[in-house]
Amino acid sequence: MEVTLRIVGEAEGRRLNATYRNRRYATNVLSFPYGKGCGDVVLCHPVIAREARAQGKSVAAHYAHLVLHGLLHLRGYDHEKKREAERMAREEIRLLRRLGLRNPYAVESVRSE
Numbered sequence: 001m002e003v004t005l006r007i008v009g010e011a012e013g014r015r016l017n018a019t020y021r022n023r024r025y026a027t028n029v030l031s032f033p034y035g036k037g038c039g040d041v042v043l044c045h046p047v048i049a050r051e052a053r054a055q056g057k058s059v060a061a062h063y064a065h066l067v068l069h070g071l072l073h074l075r076g077y078d079h080e081k082k083r084e085a086e087r088m089a090r091e092e093i094r095l096l097r098r099l100g101l102r103n104p105y106a107v108e109s110v111r112s113e
Contacts, residue, residue: 005043008043029066069088
């Protein structure tokens with residue numbers, strides 16, 4: 001498995017998402033497969049940092065989740081259909097748990113004092 005990880009700014013993230021997905025905004029992660037499990041994973045730092053803050057998780061934990069998410073796309077996982085999304089989420093949760101990280105989809109109540 002050969003993978004290139006790139007971290008980009010918002011302008012490049014928006015351009016790539018517009019070019020390859022016809023969506024005019026920067027997204028957190030894009031995957032570009034080019035062989036059996038090989039490809040590029042592009043991570044947009046400003047989006048990831050915003051999402052981590054909004055979700056009350058560390059930037060490092062959010063990066064770990066999104067790198068795994070991108071790698072699973074390279075291995076053929078998808079989330080366009082409900083069943084595929086559930087399968088992909090289960091695998092993400094399993095792999096993150098092995099790394100000592102929490103379920104990224106669990107909603108935890110945040111207490112304010």
